[in-house]
Structures are given as structure tokens and as C-alpha cells.
Amino acid sequence: MKILVTVKRIPDPDEALKFTGGGLDYSSHKRVPNAFDEYAVETALRLAEKVGTKDRQAEVIVLSICPAGQRQHVTQFLAMGADRGVVVDVDEDTLDTIAVSKAIAAVYKKEGADLLIAGKLSQDNEGNQVAQRVAGLLGTPQACFAAQLSWDQAGKSLTVSREVDDGVETKKVPLPAVVSVDLRIVLPKSVQNGATSPDHAYQEGPRLASLRGITMAKRKKVATYSLADLGLDAGSSEQEVAVAAPPARAAGQIVGSVDELVEKLTKEAKVL
């Protein structure tokens, strides 16, 4: 089985935003991997490995759209344990969402992958639409906002618990399929691959790269494609007209006691 995982680099979400004449200036921001993509890679690795052995049930390929010279995040994911990388060499900020989705679908087909795992959204743009779009383009089923995942290798299917508005939905999808993951996919027993013992408890969260992993990463293969190689262009369906800080809330007040708080909520704010 081949698992393709999409990964994106984003401006460090812990740094303050810099607003400049109708836009955002990210030039001085450090670029870091999108957290949900770290969860996606962790999910793929848990599906692939048989804990306690060196056996792998799947090959894990990380895919990123970024300038080829700025793929440090891809190397980081290879150090975490992914087997190899694919880079679509273009400044990702110049692509519209349609083009991003088509590029991912094109690489998926080129690789003959059986499963795409994506983070449910990127923390910068928060579009929450690429995985769903890719599933539509590929004509595969989709299981979005996954909190738990169980792989039935014999049945060639995944059973996925999805976080929906009023509870949890369990959906079974035959492979090939597209999955987008939510943060609870990295809880200790969220991913079951039918090979690792179901009692095995992973450390919570995405794993850190080991020293050996970091050394190995340099030797792992990363294929590079241009948009033209994939028969695509950057698309022009989206135009950022302006970016501004949201209106600030009026300054609040510190109250001295619970009694004063209730008095204010009753008489001033009139919400009690």
C-alpha cells in the first residue's frame, strides 16, 4: 500500500501578524510545518509500521507544494519516518485552491497511491477544502475530520470516526480513499492498523525525529515536478483584495468581586 500525505509550510502561527498597506507581510516570519499535517504524517506512520518489528505495511510518501530550494519541512517529515518525498516546485502562494487540489490529484495518480491523508486545514488560510476537493477529482470516497482510524487490510477498507457537529459519525470507506485528520487522531490509541497490537499506546502527539532519522533523511529520495510536468497552471480563480485586522473589542474592565461582577452583568450588560 502507498500512502500519500500532503504537507504544507506556513508562517509560524505563534509569531505576531504584521499588517502592511492592505496585506500581510510574512517576509520575516519563520516557516514551520502546519500542525495538522504533522498529525497526518503521524497517522500514516502508525498505519505503516508494525510496532516492535521492522516490518512496514505501507510506504509513506510526503508531498509538498513549495519552491524546491525551501523544502526543509519535507526533510523534517522524512526524519520523522516518511519513506520519500515529492515536491511540486512552485511558490505555493501563487496557486489558487483549485490548482493546489489538481496538483495533489495529479501526483496521487502518478504515484498510484492507495490512500491520501491530509490535515483538515492549514492554520494560516483555514480553507478546510483541499482533501474534499481531491477526493472529488479522484472520484474516491472521503472521510474528513477523522478522530480515529482503523485499517482492515484484508477488506481493503478504513473505518473512520469523524467529529461532526453534534457527535461522532463512524464511516467505512473502501480503498482507495481520501482522509483528512483532526487533532484527536494523535491520541495514544486512535490509529489501528491490524498489525500493531490494539493495546499499544503511542505517545500522544506527532513523534519527534530521532537522531538516526535525521541522518537517514538526507539519503531519502525527493522527486521534484514542475506544474508543467503535471500539465497544470497556477489558476487565477482567487484574488486577495485586502487583509485587515478584525475590529478590536472595546476595552473591558476588571471587577473586584463576584458580587460586583453579577451587579454589572445584571444592570450594565443586562445579560442576566
Add this chain to the structure above:
Amino acid sequence: MSKVLVVLETTADGLRSQSLPGVTCGQEIAAKTGGELHLLVLGANAGTHAQAVAAAGYGAAAVHTIDAAALDPFTAEAWADAIVHAVKTLGATHVGGTATSSLRDALPRAAALLDAPLVAEVVEVKAGDTFSRPVSAGRALLDLKVSGGVILFTARGTEFEAPAAGSAVSVSAIAAPALDTRGAQVLSIEKTASARPALTEARVIVSGGRGMGSGDNFVHLEKLTDLLGGALGASRAATDAGMVPADLQIGQTGKVVAPDLYIAVAISGAIQHLAGMKSSKVIVAINKDEEAPIFQIADYGLVAKWEDTIPRLSELVAAHTSA
């Protein structure tokens, strides 16, 4: 002329109230483009539910239905097929709805099938092709202009009021197209059982953070919540620590809420939490750390431990509500 199609969701009892803000967003797009609003009800029993929708009208020109067993339970696969079919049949220029978990799942898939742009989590309609949406955990508002034969949108439920009912309109059925779930099967839906209102609909929310110390301590917040007739929420730190179930989480990765009153207890106010609650009308913060970022957006702040304040607050609220 534009034709704005809004997709509605139903439950066994009728229209899902969460669908209504999407109708208001659709009304605004129709108004800004001088076009018509159309409503679309999908499901196994769409015809029946559509009657109630048509009676309320909501300023729409017509209510359309696609009635098919394959649409129930919801799957993104079958719903996307149905939405694409409705768009093509009606010649819609826009299609969208409230950003519920279902439409966030199905509409991007439909957008790909239509080779069209989608603007997610719209908070304001600037023009028929230009929409404001929050980015970077709500720290910035992006005005995005899109072009395409069809424009798709999801509207953030907290930012649009429910629409006023209008005059009754007619219902017309669209013959169901071939619907393909691509082998996907919904095995179960476990609804969170709670006597309290849903977080996204509650007028009052009491929310606890890691500072509550343990899940057992949330009983104090539950008492206050029930006295206020509100819903209980939590920060990611509290849900990650397993103090309360994950579906109580409010924030960038949880639910986005905007109640009349939000009481944040022992929550520091991480950016990703603020992203989910800062549109609340009145925010109260109770935290023992006076440097906690939550105080920067609070209307009323009380620097104190929850242990020293919540019992008294419950007492006063009880006295107030019984008075």
C-alpha cells in the same frame, strides 16, 4: 441575473436550525447581485420537509427538493453529486449554506466537480464575488474575490442572524440523478446526549480550561451552567487533558460560538481558543493569573481562583433567577 442556491439540512423533526444563517448569507448575495434566492432541501424525505420551508419562504423564489434514499444518512459523496446536479439543472450562479460539518464536507467536493472556487467561513458579503473570511485563527480578515461559472460559499453560522420568514412559495422536485456513495457506508452516528442546549445555539456558555485541575471539578461549572440554562464548553487544554469530552472544545479546531454571555473560567486565552469565541457579545474572564491573555478581550475580568468565585457566582445567579 444571479441565482443563489442555498442548501438546507433537515432532521427527523424538520429543518435544522443551523441551516438558517446560510439562508441569510444567500439573501445578502442575492440582494447585492440583484438576483433570486432559491432553496434546496436534500434527503430521503425531502418533499415533506420542504413544505414547512416553503411555508416560511424566507424571501426565496422557490424551494427545490431532491428526494432519494441515497441521501440519508448524509454522505459527502452522494450530497456532492446531488448539489452538482441541482446547480446544473437550475443554472445557479452561487451555491452554499451554513458552514456545518456536513456542508464543510460536501461543498468542497461539489466545488471540485464543478471546477469552481469556494469561499469558506464567510463572515460578510462584500459583493457577489467578494467575501470576507477570517484567517490565521481569526487574527486577520481576508477579503477574497473569486471568479468562476459558479461560486460556492459556506457561511459562518455565528455571523449571520436567522432570516425572517416571508411569503409562502412553491416546492418543485428535481428528479434525483444517479447518486454514488463510492462504496462509503455510514455505520453509526453517536449523538452527544445532553439535556443542555447545543454549544452553537446556547445563549450562555460557561467554559473551563486547564486551570480547573481535573474533570471532577467541572461539576462546579456544570452547576453554574444549568442555573444559567446554558451550555458547557472547554478549551483545548482541558479536552486534551481528558477532563471533558472532545466535543465540548471551543476554538480554531473545535466549535465556533457567539453566545450573548461567555464565561471563561481558568482559561488562559490561547489564540486558537479566542478564534472560537471572540464574537461573543459579553465575555467574562475569571482567572487567577492577571497576565492571562483572556483578559485582553474580556468585557469583565475577575482576577481570582475559580474555587473562590464559582460557588458564590452560582449562589448569586440562583438568587437572581429565582427572584
